[in-house]
Amino acid sequence: MHDINSLLIQPQWRIIDQSTLGTQFQALQSFAMDDTLCTSVGNGISPAVARAWVHHHTVVLGIQDSKLPLLEKGISLLEKKGYRAIMRNSGGLAVVLDEGVLNLSLVFPETVGRIDINRGYDAMWELVRLMFADLPVEIEAGEIIGSYCPGSYDLSIGGKKFAGISQRRIRGGVAVQIYLCVSGSGSERAELVKEFYRAARGQVDTKFSYPDIQPGVMASLSELINMPLTIEATMLRFLQTLKKVGGNIQAGQLSPEELLLYESYYERVVERNQKAIRQ
Structure with a gap:
């Protein structure tokens, strides 16, 4: 049973499904996409948005990772293993994206009042629990020590993490993002990130504890x-759950107005990424 105050209950959900775009669709485009949708939803141009996306062989680094003493060494290790490294524009640390990882973004308007940060996280946790409500498992939220990009809303079953949630806020819009490790080996992905940190940190003592x-x-x-x-x-x-909880769902693409916004956000994201990774 879901809470009637849940953020999942919106007058309309606009669905943008980018989960099948394949290798041509890059993670930097995704960040620009969420920034665009945040602005659009915040301005009241768009209803709440649910976006799904998949990226191939990408390691997304967080802002703290840009301060690693031997970052170039870590990035070249990832490249040798066939992954491209990019820097996201929000907090958190390194995560692995590949064809077995589904990313979901829920973009809410802060029109009625400010959305408390935990309320955004709770909405995503609730969505995932509802999506898998037919399975005899309990999906818990809480930091899983030893995982990559640990946070207080790591989602786990039996103490093993399969998803992490982050949030980004722009101009009256809130994007809550999750990566769900759907298939493949969770420990192999973690091993890759472990090797990255080993190479990028070396023997240097860092102020920040990775x-x-x-x-x-x-x-x-x-x-x-x-x-x-x-x-x-x-x-x-995902779609069936949103329909059940949220009611009206409608597929859509970016409007001409949003496409212009997207272009400028994309340029910004690319520029920031180049500076951060010093390519």
């Missing part, structure tokens, strides 16, 4: 529920 990653505390949903789960099947659960 996570000591224990690959065994991370898993994919497929591993945790012991059955194969695909991005497509998870997408279906």
Whole structure:
């Protein structure tokens, strides 16, 4: 049963599904997309938006990662393993995206009053619990020590993390973003991030304490529920859940006005990324 005050209950959900765009769709485009939608929803031009996206072989670094003493070394290790590294425009630390990871963004308007940060996180946690309500598992929220990009809203089953949530706020819009490790090996992804930190930090003492990653505390949903789960099947659960809770859902693309906004946000994101990674 869901709470009637839940942020998931919106007059309308506009769905933007970018989960099948493949290797041509880059993570920097995604950040510009969410910034655009945040502005658009915040201005009242667009109803609340639910966006789904998948990126291939990408490690997304957080702002703290840009301060790693041997960052170039870490990035070249990732590149040797076939991953591209990019820097996101919000907090948090390194996360792995690949074809087995589904990313979801919920973009809410702060029109009626400020959305408390935990309320945004709770809405995403609630959505994921509802999406998998038919499975005999309990999805918990709380920091999983030893995971990559640890946070107080890590989602886990039986102490193993399969998802992490972040938030970004721009001009009256709030984007709550989650990466869901749907299939593949959670511990292999964690091993990659562990190797990145080992290379990028070296033996140098850093002021900021980077996570000591224990690959065994991370898993994919497929591993945790012991059955194969695909991005497509998870997408279906996502859309059905939003329809059940939120009511009116409608697919849409960017309007001409939003496309202009997107262009300028994309330029900004690319520029910031180049500075941060010193390419």
